[in-house]
Amino acid sequence: MKPQRIPVTIITGFLGAGKTSLLNRLISKHPEKRFAIIENEFGETGIDGALIASASNDIFELSNGCICCSLGEDFLFTLESLLGRSAEFDHLLIETTGIADPSSIIDAFISGESIQTRFRIDSVVCVADAVNMEDLMDEQLEVRKQLALADLILLNKTDSVHSDYAESLTETIAQISPMAKIFPTSFANIDEINVLDTNSYSCEAIEKSTLTFCAFDGSKAIVQKEPKMIMNPATKTNRHDITSEGFSFSGNFDVNKFGLWMQNFLYFNKETIFRVKGIMSFENTADQFIFHAVRGSFMFEVGKEWKDETRFSKLVFIGKDLSRTELETNLKQLLA
Structure with missing residues (x-):
């Protein structure tokens, strides 16, 4: 019997939108899951430092049983490194760089036969910054691509803008990504939102x-x-x-x-x-x-x-x- 493919959630969004806050929320909300997490980079605002139990060869083991590593230049090597570890995981979270087009990561899971045998895309989640979204959409094509490729869009920081303006932003985003589900959030709070196991890439x-x-x-x-x-x-x-x-x-x-x-x-x-x-x-x-x-x-x-x-x-x-x-x-x- 073929091994069950591991679901992958790709998290995209421009710099400062709240992607890492969403990662920490997901880890906290789903203690039953054993995540493998590929972050764009580690820094002061990365995965909650209190969770890191040990680290070796750029792979961090978290105290809750999850694994975390940085997104290197060789994406396939990164995946193989995760699969080669003794610690098992049942869901892969990938945080893409804020200034990049995430389609290359998505493409790897569609076109790569070796990757397809072990992984399947669950969904692409975009975190959008309500405070700076309008200017960013005008200035950065990457921001519009991130929205267009998303299955689920979290319009974050809505507590910092007027409700009418947030509604207008939602309508604008829906024009760019008409088949995505859009939710307003503050501090990437997803307590009432199903982000994982949505099977958005299913038939x-x-x-x-x-x-x-x-x-x-x-x-x-x-x-x-x-x-x-x-x-x-x-x-x-x-x-x-x-x-x-x-x-x-x-x-x-x-x-x-x-x-x-x-x-x-x-x-x-x-x-x-x-x-x-x-x-x-x-x-x-x-x-x-x-x-x-x-x-x-x-x-x-x-x-x-x-x-x-x-x-x-x-x-x-x-x-x-x-x-x-x-x-x-x-x-x-x-x-x-």
């Missing part, structure tokens, strides 16, 4: 978010309280350059045409296409296929059987300066 979650996005009537904005999601099949336009496009097609796609086009499309647009999700119907196949792409890598998972259901395909693209007309024209040429 079921991708199918659900794609159907919700593509089925939404753009004339009526869905606004939910905690979490808040705003969905629209048309272009999500804001003063920034990141938009989302949803497409629905009846009938089947040609699997060979689609695979070749998508591989080339992602390769040549990996700096501007952040994420793609979809439910696909291919000619001469009995099952749905769930599609997911981040950066230049993509994967298919077998979904449920079509049976007598009318066949369709739905795709959602999130990226920078998307051309809806161009995407639609190309996709139509891939139909069987």
